[in-house]
Amino acid sequence: MYAYKSNFVNKYAVKILDAEYISHDVKRFIVEKPPGYTFVPGQGTEVAINLPDWKDQFRAFTFTNLISQQYLEFMVKIYNDHGGVTRQLGKTNAGVELIIQDAFGAINYKGQGVFLAGGAGITPFISIFRHLFKANQIEGNKLIYSTGTVEDVILYQELKMMLKEDMVNFFSHENRIGFGYHRIDRNYLIRVIKDFSQYFYLCGPENFVKDLSAILLDLGVQAESLVVEK
Numbered sequence: 001m002y003a004y005k006s007n008f009v010n011k012y013a014v015k016i017l018d019a020e021y022i023s024h025d026v027k028r029f030i031v032e033k034p035p036g037y038t039f040v041p042g043q044g045t046e047v048a049i050n051l052p053d054w055k056d057q058f059r060a061f062t063f064t065n066l067i068s069q070q071y072l073e074f075m076v077k078i079y080n081d082h083g084g085v086t087r088q089l090g091k092t093n094a095g096v097e098l099i100i101q102d103a104f105g106a107i108n109y110k111g112q113g114v115f116l117a118g119g120a121g122i123t124p125f126i127s128i129f130r131h132l133f134k135a136n137q138i139e140g141n142k143l144i145y146s147t148g149t150v151e152d153v154i155l156y157q158e159l160k161m162m163l164k165e166d167m168v169n170f171f172s173h174e175n176r177i178g179f180g181y182h183r184i185d186r187n188y189l190i191r192v193i194k195d196f197s198q199y200f201y202l203c204g205p206e207n208f209v210k211d212l213s214a215i216l217l218d219l220g221v222q223a224e225s226l227v228v229e230k
Contacts, residue, residue, distance in 0.1 A: 001032045010102050012037065013050055017071060019093045025078050026120070026154055027090060028064075031098055033072045039063050039103035041127040044074070046104075049088055050097035059085045062105070064126040066134065072100070075154060077120040106230045111199050112140040113225075116184060116212055118204025119147055122154050124229070125201065133162045144192075146170040146184050146204070168192075186215045196220045201227045 003012045014032040022028050039045070044062035048055050065073035078090040107124045109132070115125050122145060132138040143163050147153050149171055160167055170184060196219050202209045209228055216226060 001034060003034055012100050013097050014072070014100055016092065016094050016096050016098060022075065023154060024151055025080075026075055027078055028073065028075045029089075029098075030065075031072050031100070033070055034100075037072070037103075038067060040105075040108045041067065041131045042107035042109065042124045043103045043105035044124065046101040047074070048099045049085070049092055050099050054085065054088055055099060057085050058099075058101070062123040062127070063103070064123055064130075066127065066130055075120075075123050075126070107201065107203060107227055110227060113142075113199030113201060113227075114193065115141065115143045115201045116204070117143065117145045117202075118184075118208035119152065120154065121202075121204030121208065122159075124203050126155060126159075128201075129159065129162050138162055139166075142166045142168070144168045144170070144184055146208070184212065186219070189215060189219065193219075197222070197225070199225050199227060203229060 001012070001014050003010065005011065012034040014034065016029055016031050018028075018030040020028055042062070044060050046058040047061050048058045061074040061076055063072055064075050065071065076086055076089050079086045080090060105124065107128075109128050115128075117125055125143065129138060129141075129143075132141065141163070143159065143166065145153070145159075145167065147169070150156075150169075153169060156169075196216070200216050200221055202212055213226060213228060217223065
């Protein structure tokens with residue numbers, strides 16, 4: 001593990017301590033934590049694989065661990081059909097070095113509210129929920145989580161344990177008893193949200209965030225109460 005500066009950006013070479021698949025297409029990485037390195041729950045960093053053909057190909061991933069832990073953790077959705085960085089990460093395991101940069105990101109906890117996640121967009125919220133749960137402050141927050149199928153849900157058991165009835169799952173491509181089977185839309189939000197003056201946290205595919213942001217603003221949510229990645 002070592003730090004250096006390249007093109008005025010702080011970079012850190014960190015070794016992968018553990019890597020494993022936690023779902024059919026999501027892989028969790030635990031890596032060394034550089035001395036003094038910190039982040040705000042919800043933030044992420046740019047990551048590259050420290051190999052000749054990959055060390056300049058950075059992609060953004062979100063930290064999912066508690067800031068007090070002596071390692072860094074992030075979860076990556078692997079796209080084997082793209083032939084890019086995530087496919088290579090799917091073949092990368094303990095002992096290999098990654099290069100990370102300083103933490104960044106606009107998603108951070110501002111107060112109780114509704115978290116709307118689409119697919120792998122749940123990852124910025126995992127560290128936030130873990131932090132709130134440890135501090136016994138998670139009550140009053142609600143998660144509405146949309147994925148294609150039940151197999152696409154990341155950390156279902158842990159999220160359900162933390163949020164209990166304040167976690168709602170939707171599957172857009174699968175009908176399961178006890179779960180919603182449609183997309184999160186305007187009619188649903190009007191039906192289940194009683195207070196549009198609270199904070200709303202959004203993360204997911206570009207169209208997911210764009211469409212829901214427009215709906216929420218139209219329903220009276222103040223722009224400063226809408227927390228999204230810039």
